[in-house]
Amino acid sequence: MPEPIPAPHPAHRPIARRGLVVGTAATALTWGTVSFADADEGGPRTRTVRGVLPAGAPDYVYLPVDVPRGVAEIAVSYTYEKTPVPAGTQGNALDIGIFDERGTELGGPGFRGWSGGAxxxxxxRADEATPGYLAGPVRAGTWHIALGPYTVAPEGLPYEVTVTLRPGPTAAAPRPVYPPERARGRGRAWYRGDCHLHSVHSDGKRTPAEIAAGARAAGLDFINSSEHNTTSAHGAWDGLWGDDLLVLTGEEVTTRNGHVLALATDPGTFVDWRYRARDNRFGRYAKAVRRAGGLVVPAHPHATCIGCHWKFGLGEADAVEVWNGAYTPEDEIALAEWDNSLVAAARSSKPWIPAMGNSDAHREPDRIGLPQTVVLADDLSREAIVTGIRAGRSYIAESSAVSLSFGASGGRGRHAGIGERLRVEGDGTPVTVRLDVTGVPDCTAHFVTDQGTLFTAVLPTSGTGTVEWRTTPAYAAYVRAEVRHPAAVAGLPGALAALTNPVFLEG
Structure with missing residues (x-):
């Protein structure tokens, strides 16, 4: 949530709220313009706007600001009242961002930053900006401060926004340095990654340097920059990548109807978030993610925080995050929903949606790399990692201490690994499923099919073991492996230690 700001100086004249202008989207409104035309020349110029957003306010309210020529920096501060509310009633929460003179059109070029409530x-200014915001010239024209009333108390949301323009020459804008698309790697191998991480560029507390150090300590080979609704971190990794660490760039597109990772997009690619499922706009932005070379991955689809539950369906998903951070009942629900989607894809030409897991780490004690997606890729490059995730050649592990091998074989020496299809001569052809795993002491292995869990085995206390099971394509359309800790609550499954994508069996 935003920190309180000092009360405005008496010389900061409040601007009256003028007539509302309805925006192009049904969920946006625009106030009357704040003008600096009559301000004194020669020094910083400040204006303060006060107002009250009613319960049921639009998702986004825009405050236009006329920026004259000769401005070197625009600075904005805001605060709002957190009105006490009865138990069970949502209180006030107000997000903020800004668009420049190019406008607020959905998907347009005007985006200059977003910090939500952080x-x-x-x-x-041209040479620097607050994390979450994009440095660059402050050009003349009408800018728009975007207010996002996340939740509004029944009594309304009183707010105050102060805008300061500082004149001066425009500094030289540094050219952003983006991460390379390839690291040295180990050739075709299994690479470990965490693709959902937050830094000070959104609502995280770690710096990019701290994230890179944490990734190396967690044994990761790649990470993905995924800040809420901003690309400002894309150029913040200079000197932090290396032969041992590939840094991908993306965004956590944070809508009012769920969050989705735009994973491994071209650096600088901005994906808009200002729509709901009922607006029928998500497909447009999903296609934009793929045009930018990235993957569309719904994040924590069954999270219970307001606006976090994924409501756009999986029709546009390239993968889905079924395990987010420390394992919880929310993940168990996401896992079950994903497994149901596999049934529809079994024995058909329809694509199936792979699962992945990420930490969503924001700050201590969030563990970077809990969990991590382990991808079979031809090399440690953006293209190879994206290809491996999209194909489902991956498994999820709680740490780099966990390694596994999983596959099925049968009929004239044929074999299929994770994410592949084993084709044998008939539905009754015997198939052997094998799991080799290390780093999972006191755990249990489960083989899950379209019928549910058909085989369970207790692993050695050492955490290293091999489990085999025989079946047929008639009995199991697919098989995937789960490795679970002992149950903490009787009658409920234990937390995951590892999870594979399926092997499909075809007669």
Whole structure:
């Protein structure tokens, strides 16, 4: 949530709220313009706007600001009242961001930054900007401060926004340095990654340097920058990648109807978030993610926080995050929903949606790499990692201490590994499923099919073991492996230690 800001100086004249202008989207409104035309020349110029957003306010309210020529920096601070509410009633929460003179059109070029509720102040100038915001010239024209009333108390949401323009020459804008698309790697191998991480560029507390160090400590080979609704971190990794660490760039597109990872997009690719499922716009942005070379991955689809539950369906998903951070009942529900989607894809030409897991780490004690997606890729490159995730040649592990091999064989020496299809001569052809696993002491292995869990085995206390099971394509359309800890609550499954994508069996 934003930190309180000082009350405005008496010389900061409040601007009256003028007539509302209905925006192009049904969920947006625009206030009257804040003008600096009559301000004194020669020094910083400040205006303060106060107002109250009613319960049921639009998702986004825009405050236009006329920026004259000769401005070197725009600075914005805001605060709002957190009105007490009865138990069970949502209180006030207000997000903030900004668009420049190019406008607020959905998917347009005007985006200049977003901090949600993580900051109470920000600035933009040509050579530098607050994390979450994009440095660049402050050009003349009408800018728009975007307010996002996340939740509004019944009594309304009183807010105050202060805008300061600082004149001066425009500094030289540094050219962003983006991560390379390839690291040295080990050739065709299994590579470990965490593709959902937050830094100070959104609502995280770690710096990019701290994330890179944490990734190396967790034994990761690649990470993905995934800040909420901003690309400002894409150029913040200079000197932090290396032969041992591939840094991918993306975004956590945070809508009012769920969050989705735009994973491994071209650096600088901005994906808009200002729509709901009922607006029928998500497909447009999913296609934009893929055009930028990335993957569309719904994040924590059954999270219970407001606006976090995924409501756009899986029709546009390239993968789905079924395990997010420390394992919880929310993940168990996401896992079950994903497994149901595999049934529809079994024995058909329809594509299936792979599962992946990420930490969603924001701050201590969140563990980077809990969990991590382990991908079979031809090399440690953006293209190879994306290809491996999209094909489902991957498994999820709780740490780098966990390694596994899983596959099925049968009929004239044929074999299929994770994410592949084993084709044998008939539905009754015997198939042997094998799991080799290390790093999972006191755990149990489960083989899950379209009928459910058909085989369970207790692993050695050492955590290293091999489990085999015989079946047929008639009995199991697919098989996947789960490795679970002992149950903490009687009658409920234990937390996952590892999870594979399926092997499909075809007669």
């Amino acid at each position: 900051r109470g102040t920000f600035f933009i």
